[in-house]
Structures are given as C-alpha cells and as structure tokens.
Amino acid sequence: MELNRTLVDEKKTPMLRVEELSVSYGQIHALEKVSIEVYPHEIVVLIGANGAGKTTLLSSILGVKAPTSGNVFFEGKKIDRVPVDRNVREGICLVPEGRGVFASMSVLDNLLLGAHHNLVNKDKNLARVYEWFPILKKRKDQVAKTLSGGERQMLAIARALMSAPKLIMVDEPSIGLAPIIVNDIFDILVMLNKEGYTVLLSEQNAFKALKCAHRGYVLETGTIALSGTSSLLLNDPGVKAAYLGA
Amino acid sequence: MQVFIAQILNGLSIGSVYVLLVTGFNLLLLVAMIIHFSYPQVVVFSMYIIWLVLKMTNNNLLLGILAGVSSAVLFNFISAPLFQKIMKNREEVDINATMVLSMAIGWIITDVLSHAFNNGLPIQFPEEITGSRPLFRIGLISILPGQVWALSIGIIVxxxxxxxxxxxxxxxxxxxxxxxxxxxxxxxxxxxxxGFQSYALSGVLGGLTAVLLAMLFHSASPGLGEQVSHKVLAVSIVAGLGNLTGGLVVGLALGILEALVQGYISGNWSNAIAFVVMLIVIMVKPKGLFGMKV
Incomplete structure (x- = not known):
C-alpha cells in the first residue's frame, strides 16, 4: 500500500473531475448526479452490472452525449458540451466496448486513424506502439478483421495511444476474451500506467480490475453506490456478495 | 469487328462518366450520409455554367472548365448546410429526409434551366470543347478528340x-x-x-464530369440531369449501394452495354435494354453485384 500513499501525496488537483453529472435518454435517467475524480498516474475502475451506466459515463466524459446537468472538468477546463474530436485532441481517449476496430481497414490504417490529429509525431508513436505490441507490427498490413479478439483489443488500445493521450478510458476490455488473454490485457494497462498514463477503466470483471486498480467506484442504476481504494472495495461485504461471487 | 472496337471505345468513354457520377454519389452517401440522387442535376447545372462562360469569354476553354468545377463545388457547399440542418434536427442521421431535399434541389435546377437559360432550348457546345474533325477514321471507326479527352480525363480523375x-x-x-x-x-x-470535405470532393468530381459530358454529348437540355440520375441511381444499386469498386465496374459495364446495343441493335432501345439487364441482375442479387457498404 506504499504506492497508494505516494499517490495520496500527489493528489493536489485531479486530472478529471466529474461533478454531479446527470444524463438521460428521453425519459430514462441513465446517470443521476454522478461525481468521480481521477488523479494523474492513477488507475481508477468503475464497477457495475450491465446497464448500471458505466458506458454512458465514459462516453459523456468524451463528449458523445451532452449531460442534462452537471459538469466535467479535464485539467481544470470545462469539457462537457465540447465536441469529441476536440477532447481527443486535448488528450482524452476512449477504447470502446467491443473494441470498435475498423474491420475492413488494415492494422496500420487503424493505428493512423488514432493519430488523425497527431500525424506529425506518427513515426515516433508508431515505433513505441510496435515496441509494446510486436504482434501489431507483424500484422500491420493485414485487414483488422483477420485479427483474434485479443489482438483486436490490443489494436484498439494501441490506436488510442497513437493520439498521445493523457487519460485513457477503457470500456469493458475483458468482454468476450478468454481468461488468459484478459490477464494479458490487464498487464498491458498496468504497464501503460507505469509508463505514465492515467487510466479510467470500466469492468464487470470486478476482481481482476480491482487487483490492478488503485481506486474504484461502484455504479448501481446510474448512481455511485460506493467508492474507495481497491483494497477497501475488495474487502467490502456488499461488493463481495454482488460482484466478487463470494 | 470495326463496329465492335468503335463501340467499345464509345462505351468506355460514356462509362467513365457514369463511374464519376456514381463515385460522387457514393462518396456523399458514405461520408456525408445523404442520398443525393439529384447529384447529376447539379452536374448538368455546371454544364450550363460552362456553356455560359464559354459564350461570354469567346470560348476560353480554361475559364470554362474552371467555372464548371467551381460552380459544382459552390453548389455543393450551398446545399450542404441544408442537408446538415435536417440531420442535426433529428439528432441522428435520417437518410430518408435527405432524399426529399435532394429531390427538391433536382427540380429547382431543372426548372431554372428550363426558364432562365437559352429560353429552355437545348444548348450546343462549341467545337473548341467537343473537337470537330475526327482524329482518325478507319473504315467505320471514327474517333473524335472529345472522346479521347473524356476517356483520358476519366481515367486520371x-x-x-x-x-x-x-x-x-x-x-x-x-x-x-x-x-x-x-x-x-x-x-x-x-x-x-x-462531411464537408466530401461535399467539396464530390463537387470537384461533378465539375469535371460536366466537362466530360460537354465533350461527349456536344449538347445539353434541362431534362438531361433527370435522365442521367435514374441511371446513376440504378448503377449504384446494381453495383451495391455505397460500393466504390462496384460502381467502377458496373458504370463501365453499363456504358459498354449501351454502346453495343446502339451499334448492333438500335440506339432507340439502348435505355430499355440497359434497364432490363439491370432489372435481371437486381432480381438475382438484390443487394447488388458487389454487396452493400452501408
């Protein structure tokens, strides 16, 4: 827990601050006054069942869906109602649920799409991404639909890295992947965090996610039910019963 | 054999016009997410602009071509906010509403061309753009410079x-x-x-197509856009809606088919036969020969 202590010391200003955010789809309230904070160099996980509002929260932060009320601040600047492409340019990116890889395009084209606003540094970023994901270098001219599920998830993460983000949001990375691949993906997220990236993760696979995250929030039907350090959540009887199958 | 070669060349040059029109149409469909089946009307409008500028500048070809291309780009930019507006109001892309708007644009152009230009009579392009004397003639084959230009510009574009x-x-x-x-x-x-970049690019394609049409047809009438737009819509559906490579193949094939019918059967039947063939294809392959991309 020494790591957590150093993080507490660094906690001066959050990188991302979501303040009482409410989002609705017509009559349905998807999020109700949700507040979360993410500090630099943290891995924060959102835990919750299907339909709890995890994807809505991540896409609202990115600017896909305008909130009905509340604020989102990124590095002190208000970013709700800012278009998605501007937020990407400012350093937020989302690895969407189900990867969102462009299946008919080559691996290299997919990576370059991530660098749409950052083509000046594309060679440097490509070299780094290929170093972290050698398999993508091997497959760079292949069409993305020929990749396996795990490789697609790696491609989606690598594509996000091409935009030189400060905050990487990853939506349900473990969905539809074999357990051994899920471990690889979480190892990658921890490695990226050590490289200096800040990670906001949404997961149904609560145990594995909490094992690699510093802190977590539990979302239940659009509200934050519980929050705290990973060790606290892992030992919480309610969390154990609902999400850890204990 | 000579008829065959002549008609294949004819077919390729008119086919390249279809290819350009289908490509512009598909581009707007894929990127701007609109069904703009009156796009050929915009192209015919540019033909009229070319004709007008040629007349005013004493047949300055360069100015005529520039005016044709820029008028098509300009026209696309003027209609783009209208398309964007109806899509934004619906929160999500509603491709059906864009068809009504496209229809309206088409009819406005047809009416304007019938009343405001040349008393509604067909316009004739000068020899400067069409070429008067055949480049060469061997037996039945005669190739006009306009055809060669049209085919080479088509390939390059x-x-x-x-x-x-x-x-x-x-x-x-x-x-x-x-x-x-x-x-x-x-x-x-x-x-x-x-989306706006795709409007601009389809404008450039449309303007160049107007030049090609002037070279090949030597004339234009207010109803030309509508005739061509039926074929372009049919080609894009037969090829597979939104399929660019498909549009390339089917556009050229339609041009050649029409030319062969004109050469061997009768020019009067080329439209009907072309559409019967396309009808059969679409019955066998309802999603188009190459599959839909949208």
Whole structure:
C-alpha cells in the first residue's frame, strides 16, 4: 500500500473531475448526479452490472452525449458540451466496448486513424506502439478483421495511444476474451500506467480490475453506490456478495 | 469487328462518366450520409455554367472548365448546410429526409434551366470543347478528340480519387466514417468537417464530369440531369449501394452495354435494354453485384 500513499501525496488537483453529472435518454435517467475524480498516474475502475451506466459515463466524459446537468472538468477546463474530436485532441481517449476496430481497414490504417490529429509525431508513436505490441507490427498490413479478439483489443488500445493521450478510458476490455488473454490485457494497462498514463477503466470483471486498480467506484442504476481504494472495495461485504461471487 | 472496337471505345468513354457520377454519389452517401440522387442535376447545372462562360469569354476553354468545377463545388457547399440542418434536427442521421431535399434541389435546377437559360432550348457546345474533325477514321471507326479527352480525363480523375481514398489522411477518415460513423467519431474524426470535405470532393468530381459530358454529348437540355440520375441511381444499386469498386465496374459495364446495343441493335432501345439487364441482375442479387457498404 506504499504506492497508494505516494499517490495520496500527489493528489493536489485531479486530472478529471466529474461533478454531479446527470444524463438521460428521453425519459430514462441513465446517470443521476454522478461525481468521480481521477488523479494523474492513477488507475481508477468503475464497477457495475450491465446497464448500471458505466458506458454512458465514459462516453459523456468524451463528449458523445451532452449531460442534462452537471459538469466535467479535464485539467481544470470545462469539457462537457465540447465536441469529441476536440477532447481527443486535448488528450482524452476512449477504447470502446467491443473494441470498435475498423474491420475492413488494415492494422496500420487503424493505428493512423488514432493519430488523425497527431500525424506529425506518427513515426515516433508508431515505433513505441510496435515496441509494446510486436504482434501489431507483424500484422500491420493485414485487414483488422483477420485479427483474434485479443489482438483486436490490443489494436484498439494501441490506436488510442497513437493520439498521445493523457487519460485513457477503457470500456469493458475483458468482454468476450478468454481468461488468459484478459490477464494479458490487464498487464498491458498496468504497464501503460507505469509508463505514465492515467487510466479510467470500466469492468464487470470486478476482481481482476480491482487487483490492478488503485481506486474504484461502484455504479448501481446510474448512481455511485460506493467508492474507495481497491483494497477497501475488495474487502467490502456488499461488493463481495454482488460482484466478487463470494 | 470495326463496329465492335468503335463501340467499345464509345462505351468506355460514356462509362467513365457514369463511374464519376456514381463515385460522387457514393462518396456523399458514405461520408456525408445523404442520398443525393439529384447529384447529376447539379452536374448538368455546371454544364450550363460552362456553356455560359464559354459564350461570354469567346470560348476560353480554361475559364470554362474552371467555372464548371467551381460552380459544382459552390453548389455543393450551398446545399450542404441544408442537408446538415435536417440531420442535426433529428439528432441522428435520417437518410430518408435527405432524399426529399435532394429531390427538391433536382427540380429547382431543372426548372431554372428550363426558364432562365437559352429560353429552355437545348444548348450546343462549341467545337473548341467537343473537337470537330475526327482524329482518325478507319473504315467505320471514327474517333473524335472529345472522346479521347473524356476517356483520358476519366481515367486520371478516377485513379486520382482512389489514390486519395487509400493514401491520404482525408481518405482514411472517409473510409472510417463509411464503415462506422459512430466509431469514427469516438476515435476523434470530426464528422461535420470530414462531411464537408466530401461535399467539396464530390463537387470537384461533378465539375469535371460536366466537362466530360460537354465533350461527349456536344449538347445539353434541362431534362438531361433527370435522365442521367435514374441511371446513376440504378448503377449504384446494381453495383451495391455505397460500393466504390462496384460502381467502377458496373458504370463501365453499363456504358459498354449501351454502346453495343446502339451499334448492333438500335440506339432507340439502348435505355430499355440497359434497364432490363439491370432489372435481371437486381432480381438475382438484390443487394447488388458487389454487396452493400452501408
């Protein structure tokens, strides 16, 4: 827990601050006054069942869906109602649920799409991404639909890295992947965090996610039910019963 | 054999016009997410602008071509906000509403051309753009300079378009939006800006097509756009809606088919026969020969 202590010391200003955010789809309230904070160099996980509002929260932060009320601040600047492409340019990116890889395009084209606003540094970023994901270098001219599920998830993460983000949001990375691949993906997220990236993760696979995250929030039907350090959540009887199958 | 070669050349040159029109139509469908089946009317409007400028400048070809291309780009930019507006009001892309708007644009152009230009009579292009004497004549084959120009411009423009699509940043964004607009937005592709780039590019394609049509047809009438737009819509559906490579193949095939019918059967039957063939194809392959991309 020494790591957590150093993080507490660094906690001066959050990188991302979501303040009482409410989002609705017509009559349905998807999020109700949700507040979360993410500090630099943290891995924060959102835990919750299907339909709890995890994807809505991540896409609202990115600017896909305008909130009905509340604020989102990124590095002190208000970013709700800012278009998605501007937020990407400012350093937020989302690895969407189900990867969102462009299946008919080559691996290299997919990576370059991530660098749409950052083509000046594309060679440097490509070299780094290929170093972290050698398999993508091997497959760079292949069409993305020929990749396996795990490789697609790696491609989606690598594509996000091409935009030189400060905050990487990853939506349900473990969905539809074999357990051994899920471990690889979480190892990658921890490695990226050590490289200096800040990670906001949404997961149904609560145990594995909490094992690699510093802190977590539990979302239940659009509200934050519980929050705290990973060790606290892992030992919480309610969390154990609902999400850890204990 | 000579008839065959002559008609194949004819077919290729008119086919390249279909290819350009279908490509512009598909580009707007894939990237701007509109069904603009009156796009050929915009092209015919540019033909009238070319004619007008040639008349005013004493047949300055360069100015005529420039005016044709810029009028098509300008026209697309004027109609773009209208399309964007109806789509934004619906929160999500509603491709059906765009068809009504396109229809309206088509009819406005047809009416304007019937009343405001040349008393509604067909316009004739000067020899400067069509070429008067055949380049050469062997037996039945006679090749007009306009045909050679049209075919070579068609080849250059189509290959330029495909290079742009597969080798540039804008082309990559076009393809991403075509495959998955929501996903493209998530990775940070600006949808509206890229949509406008596709309007501009289809404008350039349309303006150049107007030049080609002037070279090949030597004349134009207010109803030309409507006739051509039926064929373009049919070609894009037979090829597979939104399928660019399909449009390339089917556009050329239609041109050749029409020319062969004209050469061996009768010019009067070329439209009917072409549409009967397309009817059979669409009954066998309802999603088009090459499959839909949208």
């Amino acid at each position: 189509v290959s330029g378009f495909f290079i742009l699509l597969y080798k540039t940043k804008a082309g990559r964004a076009f393809r991403a939006i075509a495959e998955d607009p929501a996903g493209a937005r998530l990775v940070g592709i600006p949808l509206v800006k890229t």
